[in-house]
Amino acid sequence: MSNQHGHGDHSNEQGSSHPGASQDAELGHYARRVQALEALLTEKGICTQGEIQRAVEETEARSPADGARVVARAWVDSEFKARLLANAKAAVAELGYEAAADLPDLVVAENTDKQHHLVVCTLCSCYPTWLLGRPPDWYKSLTYRSRAVVDPRGVTREFGLELEPNVEVRVLDSTADIRYLVLPQRPDGTEGLSEEELARLVTRDSMVGVSNPHVPEPAPAD
Amino acid sequence: MASSVGGPKFRRGDRVRVLSLDVKGHVRTPWYIQGKTGVIERSHGPYLNPESLAYGGSGLPAQPLYLVRFNQLEVWEGYTGPGDDRVLADVFEHWLEPA
Missing domain, CATH: 3.90.330.10 (Nitrile hydratase alpha /Thiocyanate hydrolase gamma)
Incomplete structure (x- = not known):
């Protein structure tokens, strides 16, 4: 799975001063679910991580x-x-x-x-x-x-x-x-x-x- | 929008009844208008059928989609607002029959 986390991992919203906070085991239910969905979508070739990231950025913009x-x-x-x-x-x-x-x-x-x-x-x-x-x-x-x-x-x-x-x-x-x-x-x-x-x-x-x-x-x- | 077989069956102003179809799974027709009678407010054109699309299907044949207007007093027992209030929802053609 990509280490380039998308919108499932909002650890960057709080800055990166708490590196441990983004460990998968500590992610909430929905964050883990989104990560799993992203992994499946990219592994199955339905879309790329870059496309997911662009879609997130367009929404956030x-x-x-x-x-x-x-x-x-x-x-x-x-x-x-x-x-x-x-x-x-x-x-x-x-x-x-x-x-x-x-x-x-x-x-x-x-x-x-x-x-x-x-x-x-x-x-x-x-x-x-x-x-x-x-x-x-x-x-x-x-x-x-x-x-x-x-x-x-x-x-x-x-x-x-x-x-x-x-x-x-x-x-x-x-x-x-x-x-x-x-x-x-x-x-x-x-x-x-x-x-x-x-x-x-x-x-x-x-x-x-x-x-x-x-x-x-x-x-x-x- | 998507291409469909044939044109839309209903036109603006037509009275329609929403069917209560026994469709399992991903259905976009809310229960509260099923069985209710309304009026076509707007014809949106053909769209892929979500009941097939949601499960990896093609969504074809595309279904004409309409905005249908209902009287609130006929939808909700005990609606407390004035009689002119309306609720409108988008409904696919295969969920509608002439009324």
Whole structure:
């Protein structure tokens, strides 16, 4: 087995000052399982250690700031927004986010005054990782996965968002090959902000739909 | 997307019922919509069948995949939200029949 550990071994996250900490016998259950899977994949020639490493690096390189750039562009450019809603993968490629052909397709769901979207994967933890980075732990929890479909309004309330009764709540369960990203509503009072300033208001949670973007601080009085 | 035999059987707005198929193993149709009636919201195109793909199969023939919309009040007994609330899930065509 390769001694070039991949993402199964997170010993580097803590620095390398504890060399004993990465001994196989002390690895946790999941770390050992991932190492075994990596070894099988490479031994069977399904992929190389380098390919695994590149896939890990690509995932780690993405963060909610990337999704926020897409949202901010949609807020300032209505033609881009139309392209994003019609064919999200092609539209985000315009911003430099090229998705490999084997990555799941992306659909963007727009929040309006009348509709609010919330994304979940009740079967596992499907998430638009190639645009938002790794999902938060709560997204993968059994609690969120079951409650998001049964009681979406209760879930958003716990994230600080009280949805009005006249707003249609639409829960998107990503059960198959499509990943969903919420296009949140642009907050009021942001008319004068630049695209970069707008992007800073867009949170990860608002693109999952459990909350709304930040509202800008009012300008300090002179 | 993948190539499939024939085009999609359903179109946006069609009413469909989700079947309760006796398929063991890797199934992507959650139990809570099985037997429920919904409306086709979006046709995604053909995708490889996960029930074969998950076990080293080819996933062929590819199955049309749809986003199907359900009334929350019809899915969950005792749903406490307003009647307009919806839950939507992606369902493969072989799990759907006209309703």
